[in-house]
Amino acid sequence: MGLTSDKVLALAVMAAVGLFVGTVWLWPRLARRGWRAVTGRVGMLLSTQLMLFVAVGLTANQAFGFYASWADLFGQETDQGVVVDHTPERGPLRVVDTRRVPGAASASPRTGGQIQKVDIVGRTTHIATPAFVYLPPEYFQPEFRTRMFPAAVVLTGYPGTAQALVDKLDYPRTAARLAADGRMRPMILVMMRPTVAPPRDTECVDIPQGPQTETFFAKDLPDAVGGHYRVNRKPGGWGIIGDSTGGYCALKIAMHHPGVYAAGAGLSAYYNAPIDPTTGDLFHGDEELRNRANLWWYLKHMPAPDTSLLVSSSKVGESNYMDTLKFIERVKATNLTRISSIILESGGHNFNTWRREIPGTLEWVSERLTGR
Template structure:
């Protein structure tokens, strides 16, 4: 059973309940002072505690998507997904499975939309990454067969799982509901994690002599998706949204590549790439790259990007609140960059907080992508 399997979670919960019941039932028999009774008490207590902690850990991982599988948990991820050899003319995007939108009635894609499980291979970066693509119902309807649709990249935090964007953060379901309410136009969502070179956290940086992650997201991914699906083209036609690390990546991609991303939303984002054991040496002494990965520095020392940005935080529960207010002020001083915000009274750095922000963020994103672009 996989680490994120519901069957595993409920099996461990059941085991914990049975062990607890067994401990209560057998405790009188084990009340003696013999070595066997003592060992029995210790064994039952230890087994009960282990299963309880395991159940809590599995439930937390289900809720927050920390690890995708056992290899990810134990740091033994084998699929590096960085350098890929492929024949010239090979498909940059391959669909490996299709499914329904969770929580949505309607088996037919014309009524409930569809989720494609895909594998994207970057022609320039040579990074290969799995992803999920949400296609709205209109994409399959006869009257819209000639229509192109706006598209947005959706990014998890680190380490994160792409499936959590579908099941836990409910991006496809929310996008469908917002479109049905007339609050946004139907939109294609390309959902994946920024950890495209696992287990390393590359912070969406083009690492010297390493993974060219920024190139993958800014060049390869839009090219691959646009070559397979009916995606609106033109300057700034794409959006990008993410939480935590994905939020930082979203803001940076929109600022560094406004010709691709007309809008970027960072939920609970930070504003400077960290350097720690999970990232390794991202910049290899390249001061220019390091400075440009600091979004505050970028606003002060580079021409203001012609893009729209959205940031979120909460007054209680988020550590980025002051940094977010400072970032808003820095953007307001830039002439061509637009800034919006979602500030909650309280909310921690977790899925529940982001689920409260995603409907408004998607609505904002849809409106910005529908705006006419400046030449």
């Protein structure tokens, strides 16, 4: 049974309840002196507390999507996601599954849209990663058969799961509702992790002698999606959204590649790539690469990118609040890069906060992208 299985959670809860009841029931027998009784009491208490911790941890993981499997949890994922494509007859994007949009009134794609699970292989970077693609109902309707749709890449935080963007953050259902209400234009969403070389957190950097993650998002991903779907590949057709680590990636990639991404939205983002045990050495002594990954440095020393940025934070509950205000002022000083913000009165670094920000973010991105 998998880490995110409801059966595993149910067993953990039952075990915790059983140990609690057993502790209460057996306590009188263990209320004696002697090492055996003391050991029994300590064992019962520790077992109960441990199982309670496991149950709470499994519940939190299901709610926030921190880890997708037992191997992910224990750091046993060794597949770096870097492959060489030896089958030129197969395109860089392959659909492996289709599913109904959660909450859709109909299973028909023409009325409810569709979610496709895909495998993507970068032509230049050879990075291989899965993703979910949301196609709006209009994509399947005959009157729109020649329409080229705007598209937005949607990134999780680290470690995150792409499935959480569908089930927990409700991107497809929110986009469908907003489009039906006339608040945003129909748009294709490409939902995935920024961790395309798991378990390493690459921070969307082109790592010397390592995964070329920024190039994957800036070139390979738009090329793969544009070659398979009716996506507007001209300037102004693509946006990128992310939360936490994905938010930093979204801002950085939009700033570095304004000719590809006309808009970048960072929800609860930070503004410089960290170096920690999950990232390893990202720059290998390359000072220019380190500077480019620092958005503060980039705004000060590089030409202002002709793109639109959105940042979000909360006055209470988010550690990036003051940095976000400073970032807004730094961008405004460029007189070219456009900046918008969502500032909540309170909200933590979690799914509940991002769900409050996603509708406004999708509307904002939609206004800045074009189809044809």
